[in-house]
Structure formats: structure tokens, C-alpha cells
Amino acid sequence: xxxxxxxRIKLPQGIKKGEVIPVKALITHPMETGLRKDKxxxxxxxxxxxxxxxxxxxxxxxxxxxxxxxxxxxxxxFYVKADKAAPLKIVYKDNKGGTFEDTxxxxxx
Amino acid sequence: MIKRALGxxxxxxLIAGAISVITPQNSIAGEIQEYTPNISAEEYEKRxxxxxxxxxxxxxxxxxxxxxxxxxxxALFQKVDGSKGKSCASCHGQNGEKLKGxxxxxxxxxxxxxxxxxxxxQINRCRENQMGAKPWKYDTPDxxxxxxxxxxxxxxMPIKISIDGPAKPFYEAGKKMYYTRLGQWNWNCAICHIKYxxxxxxxxxxxxxxxxxxxxxxxxxxxxxxxxxxxxxxxDCIKNMRVDKLPEYESEDIRNLEFYLTYQANGLPIQVxxxxx
Numbered sequence: 143x144x145x146x147x148x149x150r151i152k153l154p155q156g157i158k159k160g161e162v163i164p165v166k167a168l169i170t171h172p173m174e175t176g177l178r179k180d181k182x183x184x185x186x187x188x189x190x191x192x193x194x195x196x197x198x199x200x201x202x203x204x205x206x207x208x209x210x211x212x213x214x215x216x217x218x219x220f221y222v223k224a225d226k227a228a229p230l231k232i233v234y235k236d237n238k239g240g241t242f243e244d245t246x247x248x249x250x251x
Numbered sequence: 252m253i254k255r256a257l258g259x260x261x262x263x264x265l266i267a268g269a270i271s272v273i274t275p276q277n278s279i280a281g282e283i284q285e286y287t288p289n290i291s292a293e294e295y296e297k298r299x300x301x302x303x304x305x306x307x308x309x310x311x312x313x314x315x316x317x318x319x320x321x322x323x324x325x326a327l328f329q330k331v332d333g334s335k336g337k338s339c340a341s342c343h344g345q346n347g348e349k350l351k352g353x354x355x356x357x358x359x360x361x362x363x364x365x366x367x368x369x370x371x372x373q374i375n376r377c378r379e380n381q382m383g384a385k386p387w388k389y390d391t392p393d394x395x396x397x398x399x400x401x402x403x404x405x406x407x408m409p410i411k412i413s414i415d416g417p418a419k420p421f422y423e424a425g426k427k428m429y430y431t432r433l434g435q436w437n438w439n440c441a442i443c444h445i446k447y448x449x450x451x452x453x454x455x456x457x458x459x460x461x462x463x464x465x466x467x468x469x470x471x472x473x474x475x476x477x478x479x480x481x482x483x484x485x486x487d488c489i490k491n492m493r494v495d496k497l498p499e500y501e502s503e504d505i506r507n508l509e510f511y512l513t514y515q516a517n518g519l520p521i522q523v524x525x526x527x528x
């Protein structure tokens with residue numbers, strides 16, 4: 143795990159207007175549960191993403207509350223109706239106050 | 252005091268004795284006694300589908316996290332590295348056009364190293380000899396990404412491994428490794444995957460070895476990352492046999508074993524990136 147908070151968002155190719163498209167997003171994050179111990183026996187502090195919001199244009203289209211049960215490097219797929227040419231923004235927030243965001247442009251034909 | 256020291260010494264000796272019992276035992280000398288497969292690959296597939304239903308299919312529809320690593324692999328393939336100012340793409344085509352189908356014959360015999368060469372070893376040899384770059388450490392994200400990209404160029408093409416000629420002794424060595432009992436449990440690969448295939452271990456069905464090598468590098472839920480077949484063999488199978496000293500990545504035994512395993516999948520199409528539990 144090289145860097146925390148590297149986001150990649152993948153859209154299908156050739157999006158048609160009004161089509162429901164799958165959006166795949168991956169973020170590198172250790173997602174430490176706080177329940178593990180390191181080799182010296184000390185607990186590793188919890189470090190995980192607990193809040194995810196997806197914006198399409200100015201609209202909030204999805205809001206997620208994540209817990210320690212989500213795996214490291216969380217990968218998610220969700221569906222969006224591509225009815226306008228607008229940026230899609232995903233904002234991740236973790237319990238240590240880190241905020242990571244990335245934007246892709248949806249241009250339906 | 253002396254008594255206690257003596258007692259300690261005896262205890263130590265006892266422990267030493269116990270350890271020597273759990274070191275790898277190469278109990279097979281000479282001829283391999285082959286087992287008869289408990290079930291055929293087709294029968295296993297039938298049982299698998301009955302047991303899991305379409306769970307894996309549904310999982311795959313959601314997408315595979317390894318797809319992102321595939322993109323990384325393509326970027327690394329085109330990235331110039333090393334003293335000679337070259338990238339993989341300088342020789343093999345911008346999008347690896349010249350490597351289409353190349354991965355179907357790996358692992359294979361290589362006269363240069365007088366042994367079986369696997370794809371990661373080949374990648375590192377290219378980096379050292381052609382690009383003047385530092386070789387990557389095996390089973391790290393960078394080399395897995397490039398391996399994944401190169402293999403993906405052969406997606407859908409049948410695996411065609413040749414075990415004729417100089418490769419024959421290495422195939423036999425790999426087979427011997429498959430039948431070599433290891434660790435505290437004193438198991439070999441063949442017990443689970445040939446003799447008792449189709450039986451249950453905990454909540455899983457023991458697989459036959461037909462499909463073991465056609466989908467690597469694979470994203471595994473248990474790892475939460477993408478890894479190679481050798482990580483699966485060393486860090487899961489061999490570790491589960493309770494071997495006290497795990498073999499190294501790309502060591503001779505493991506390369507031969509991968510060669511043997513990939514031959515079992517001969518004729519099956521390459522499907523990368525894989526997705527498994």
C-alpha cells in the first residue's frame with residue numbers, strides 16, 4: 143500500500159443519455175479496524191473511512207456510512223442515471239479527519 | 252539450581268526432538284505413487300455449482316478491483332525506466348501488440364537459466380538485460396500489475412504448455428513436489444486435490460487441480476488484494492500444511508510446481524484478472 147487516498151473512478155465507454163450506467167470506484171486505504179495488534183503486541187489504532195458522498199452535478203445522489211467491516215482498499219460499484227453532462231464527484235472522509243475526493247466528467251451522447 | 256538447569260536442558264532437548272519431527276520430510280524417494288482422482292473436473296464443477304449457486308457470478312458482475320491494477324500495469328508497461336531509456340512498450344508495441352498470445356506458453360523451459368522460466372522472472376530479466384533497470388521484488392504490486400497486463404493480452408486464448416524435450420525433467424520435478432509431503436500435518440498437494448477432491452474441508456469443497464492455474468493474477472477476498480499463484484501456493488497451501496520454513500518466491504521448487512500445475516490447465520482459456528473468495 144503505497145499511498146493512502148489514491149482514487150480511481152471508472153466509467154463505461156459510449157454513455158447514452160438517460161442510460162443507467164455502472165460506476166466503479168476504488169480508493170487505497172488501510173481501513174484498520176482498531177482490533178488488530180502489531181508484532182510488538184500494541185493495538186493498531188483504528189483508521190477507516192466512515193463517510194462517503196457522491197455528487198452528480200450539484201445533486202447529492204448517494205450517501206454512505208461505512209464501518210470497520212469494509213475491506214482494505216474499498217471497491218464499490220453503484221449505478222447512476224446519466225441524464226445530464228455534469229461532473230461526478232466522490233468524497234471520502236475517514237475517522238482521522240482525512241478527506242479524499244476525485245471527479246470524473248460524465249458526457250452522455 | 253543444577254537440577255533445574257538440567258531439567259531445562261532436557262526440556263530443550265525434547266523440544267529440539269519435536270522440531271526435527273515437524274521439519275519438511277521428503278518421504279518420497281524415487282518413484283512417485285500416483286493417486287487415482289476421487290472425482291473428475293467436470294464432476295467437481297457440477298458439485299461447485301450445486302453448492303455455491305450463482306454467488307461467484309453475481310460477485311463478478313459487480314466488478315473486479317483488479318481491473319484498476321490492470322490499468323496500472325498498462326501505465327507501467329509504457330513507462331520508461333532504467334539506464335537504457337526504454338520501456339516494455341519500446342520492444343513489444345505501444346499497447347503490447349507483439350505479446351498477444353505470448354502468455355499462453357508460460358511457464359516454459361528456458362535454456363538461459365537452465366530451468367523453468369515464469370512470467371515474473373521473464374519480466375525481471377527484461378528489466379535487467381534490456382532496460383538496465385532494477386528488478387522488482389516478486390509479488391509486489393508493480394510486478395503483479397505488469398504480469399496482469401501481459402497476461403490479459405492473451406485473454407480467452409487456450410493455455411498451451413509443452414512438456415516435451417528439455418522441459419520434461421522439470422515437469423517430473425514439479426510433479427514430485429506435488430507429491431512431496433510437507434510440514435507438521437505431513438500433507439502433500441495431491442492428498443487434497445487428487446485423492447480427496449470433492450470432499451468438504453470446513454465450508455469449502457476441495458477442488459480438482461484442473462482449473463488451478465488459468466486465472467492468475469487473481470483478486471482474492473481473503474487477501475483484500477491481487478496476488479500471484481505463488482502467493483496462493485506459499486502463503487496459503489504450504490503455510491496451512493504448517494511448514495516451519497516457507498519457500499521463497501520463484502525458487503526452483505516453486506517454479507517447477509507452477510509448471511506442473513499450469514500443465515494441468517492445458518487447453519483452458521486464460522481468464523485474468525480472476526476473482527475468488
